[in-house]
Amino acid sequence: MLEFVRSLTREHELGLSSVLKARVDGIKQAIxxxxxxxxxxxxxxxxxxxxxxxxxxxxxxxxxxxxxxxIMDLAEQAKSSDSAQPIQYRYRAVLEAYDQYIExxxxxxxxxxxxxxxxxxxxxxxxxxxxxxxxNIQGGLYSHQLQLxxxxxxxxxxxxxxxxxxxxxxxxxxxxxxxxxxxxSLSAAVSYLLGQVRKRGLMRGLSSRKASxxxxxxxxxxxxxxxxxxxxxxxxxxxxxxxxxxIAFPDExxxxxxxxxxxxxxxxxxxxxxxxxxxxxxxxxxxxxxEHTDATLLRLYHELVREPSWxxxxxxxxxxxxxxxxxxxxxxxxxEPS
Amino acid sequence: MNAFIxxxxxxxxxxxxxxxxxxxxHLNRVAEPxxxxxxxxxxxxxxxxxxxxxxxxRIAQRxxxxxxxxxxxxxxxxxxxxxxxxxxxxxxxxxDVGQPLSRFGDWRIDKLLIAEVYEQHQELLKAEGLxxxxxxxxxxxxxxxxxxxxxxxxxxxxxxxxxxxxxxxSLMSMQDGIFExxxxxxxxxxxxxxxxx
Numbered sequence: 001m002l003e004f005v006r007s008l009t010r011e012h013e014l015g016l017s018s019v020l021k022a023r024v025d026g027i028k029q030a031i032x033x034x035x036x037x038x039x040x041x042x043x044x045x046x047x048x049x050x051x052x053x054x055x056x057x058x059x060x061x062x063x064x065x066x067x068x069x070x071i072m073d074l075a076e077q078a079k080s081s082d083s084a085q086p087i088q089y090r091y092r093a094v095l096e097a098y099d100q101y102i103e104x105x106x107x108x109x110x111x112x113x114x115x116x117x118x119x120x121x122x123x124x125x126x127x128x129x130x131x132x133x134x135x136n137i138q139g140g141l142y143s144h145q146l147q148l149x150x151x152x153x154x155x156x157x158x159x160x161x162x163x164x165x166x167x168x169x170x171x172x173x174x175x176x177x178x179x180x181x182x183x184x185s186l187s188a189a190v191s192y193l194l195g196q197v198r199k200r201g202l203m204r205g206l207s208s209r210k211a212s213x214x215x216x217x218x219x220x221x222x223x224x225x226x227x228x229x230x231x232x233x234x235x236x237x238x239x240x241x242x243x244x245x246x247i248a249f250p251d252e253x254x255x256x257x258x259x260x261x262x263x264x265x266x267x268x269x270x271x272x273x274x275x276x277x278x279x280x281x282x283x284x285x286x287x288x289x290x291e292h293t294d295a296t297l298l299r300l301y302h303e304l305v306r307e308p309s310w311x312x313x314x315x316x317x318x319x320x321x322x323x324x325x326x327x328x329x330x331x332x333x334x335x336e337p338s
Numbered sequence: 339m340n341a342f343i344x345x346x347x348x349x350x351x352x353x354x355x356x357x358x359x360x361x362x363x364h365l366n367r368v369a370e371p372x373x374x375x376x377x378x379x380x381x382x383x384x385x386x387x388x389x390x391x392x393x394x395x396r397i398a399q400r401x402x403x404x405x406x407x408x409x410x411x412x413x414x415x416x417x418x419x420x421x422x423x424x425x426x427x428x429x430x431x432x433x434d435v436g437q438p439l440s441r442f443g444d445w446r447i448d449k450l451l452i453a454e455v456y457e458q459h460q461e462l463l464k465a466e467g468l469x470x471x472x473x474x475x476x477x478x479x480x481x482x483x484x485x486x487x488x489x490x491x492x493x494x495x496x497x498x499x500x501x502x503x504x505x506x507x508s509l510m511s512m513q514d515g516i517f518e519x520x521x522x523x524x525x526x527x528x529x530x531x532x533x534x535x
Contacts (some may be wrong), residue, residue: 189510220362
């Protein structure tokens with residue numbers, strides 16, 4: 001449980017280089033097991049050997065990752081420690097880690113004659129390739145071939161990863177070991193915060209408990225610009241040169257009596273209510289008020305139809321009626337008392 | 339009224355300064371000496387005028403100025419945290435090679451150094467979604483906001499970076515305070531309890 005939480009928070013303790021060494025030596029045994037299975041061909045031995053190799057590769061990869069984080073943590077602690085502390089004390093853990101972990105690891109990962117890591121991995125790759133080939137000739141399940149290829153790929157990947165980790169660890173610790181690093185309160189703060197960001201992410205790593213201690217921010221307004229088109233210039237020019245146009249209003253207009261068509265509407269309404277029911281309102285109007293103009297008749301017709309004091313209803317069929325100058329086609333209204 | 343207008347007329351760089359500050363940029367003495375001299379000449383008037391308009395002009399003794407606000411939108415916060423990351427990585431790398439951190443204005447930051455900084459903090463930067471191009475992009479946006487000055491082929495950090503350095507040190511000193519409080523209480527609870535629940 002504790003290990004799981006640590007792996008989540010990326011807080012690790014440095015493993016022993018001897019554990020790593022034992023695992024690397026385990027590769028040798030697994031290689032032997034695998035090659036034994038090929039001469040004479042023993043399917044089960046090959047499979048077991050490959051599974052063993054795969055397991056070792058996974059463990060080594062995991063440990064390298066854990067160690068890398070542990071070394072970074074060590075370096076961050078040393079870098080962020082009190083700048084007044086004496087240098088031997090401050091870097092003691094770093095020096096120990098360098099001597100007890102980095103040096104043996106470098107030795108093991110040396111690509112020259114003395115190193116064991118890369119030769120073993122290369123050997124494992126070769127043996128696995130050969131096993132795939134043998135299996136092709138002798139016959140074997142396709143899924144087993146795939147498994148062997150997968151393990152060979154793991155070996156390649158581990159070589160790459162091991163190189164990166166070794167280089168990163170050395171470059172993290174070397175400046176401290178050589179005491180080249182500038183150490184003051186600022187570099188201590190930077191190292192500490194980078195460690196927080198590594199463990200908790202940028203936003204949380206830099207967040208602070210005090211609201212007033214936020215990150216530096218600034219006021220940024222998106223510039224909003226409104227430009228005026230040339231049309232406005234013309235408008236403004238016209239507005240400047242505006243002279244009101246004089247319109248002479250006529251003082252007096254002679255009254256044209258003929259333009260008026262006077263109707264005594266109250267009398268007409270009384271007359272209409274007296275003669276209800278009226279089958280066709282327009283015909284009725286024409287009969288009794290035929291002396292008025294067509295326009296007046298039609299106006300009266302429309303107004304009387306809407307009058308609320310009686311009930312007007314449509315006929316089903318349209319009819320045509322000749323007025324003085326026009327002929328109208330319409331659905332006549334019937335008027336009855338409401 | 340006339341006195342006011344004549345006072346306004348004496349603020350010759352008013353529109354330039356306002357445009358600069360309002361876009362979020364920091365004014366640095368070393369980057370724009372003429373504007374800075376003008377700001378210093380009529381510092382009180384500029385500050386009074388801007389504050390009457392609702393802008394909080396802060397002028398730091400180390401030679402930089404900006405429109406201050408306590409609340410920023412998400413975009414500014416994100417940019418700011420990326421700047422913080424950029425400066426932390428840069429300072430960490432420079433400290434490793436023994437460069438004096440207090441004289442960051444003298445550093446010559448070229449593509450080579452950027453690549454080295456990126457290489458050293460690759461894992462962390464990738465976790466924040468920054469590849470080398472984007473990392474360089476952060477430096478460029480810091481240029482637009484007046485933290486960095488672009489020269490031909492290299493960049494130079496400007497005094498406004500001090501805003502971040504002060505922030506880093508205050509975060510660290512707060513951390514020290516918490517640590518001392520805990521050790522004096524004599525319990526060895528983890529610092530961040532909610533992380534372990």
